[in-house]
Amino acid sequence: MFLSPKHAPPPAVPVHPTQHAPACHCQAPAPVRRTAPTVGVIAGGAAVVITVGVVLTALLVAVTAAAVSVAVVAVVLRALLAPPRQR
DSSP: OOSSOOOOOOOOOOOOTTOOOOSOOOOOOOOOOOOHHHHHHHHHHHHHHHHHHHHHHHHHHHHHHHHHHHHHHHHHHHHHHSOOOOO
16 A cells, blocks of 8 residues: 555564473463552551541531520520419
């Protein structure tokens, strides 16, 4: 073709027919231990735990504030609706 690039053929790699695979397959290479993903998982898990803790604490504070305000309203209404006591 007119616009196709012209490349030189790759050099031939000599193959040695005398090299054979090892006869014993009883020893497999030891697996490589990687610690970087474990550190990432631990850091991600810690971030999730901290986030959930902050959210639950905020919800607890909101529920507490609502309960206190309802209690104050109940006391004020009780004082306003109760008949005055005679001393």
